[in-house]
Amino acid sequence: KAGVTQTPRYLIKTRGQQVTLSCSPISGHRSVSWYQQTPGQGLQFLFEYFSETQRNKGNFPGRFSGRQFSNSRSEMNVSTLELGDSALYLCASFRDRVSHEQYFGPGTRLTVT
Amino acid sequence: DAKTTQPNSMESNEEEPVHLPCNHSTISGTDYIHWYRQLPSQGPEYVIHGLTSNVNNRMASLAIAEDRKSSTLILHRATLRDAAVYYCILRGYGGSQGNLIFGKGTKLSVKP
16 A cells, blocks of 8 residues: 655745645554654654644644644644754654554655755 | 663674664563664654564564563664664553654664
């Protein structure tokens, strides 16, 4: 079956702009998590969604937000971009909240200039 | 969640077994041990998980110490494709598995 799809794969934005990233989970999976990966901080959890509700949130400022739609697709939004937001943003899909296996997408590489 | 400790890097020769250690001395009785790996320029990939007993799957084996304070991921015959960063992660039972806490992991290099 098809894997996790993330769009766009690459993005260049300017400081102060906002950006929306999209994630389509594996068919039948109802949970989606988002992670940020940078060379300095490594992989950090952003938020988790299940059945259109945010279930967990990592330690990120309110500029980072997300949502999940009824078809389990998810979007994350970053407003007022800062240079430090340059990172690889990864989405992971899993069947339900107690599934042990998360399936990661290829990520969206965001560069803020 | 309890903390894990892994070596920063390890080297292996192709077609030889690799034993990747992970220490988790503060593990609780309900923590599962998960392993993920991240190949260059890709998202992380689930490898294996276990609770108390040793586990095997098509990718690897997981050996868990009797006191559960450490575990070892075993790749039986390393290939060049196994060169990746390997993460050992603990997750509590019953709660959401969604928020994985990644450490720095072990960077595995495989020499031909």
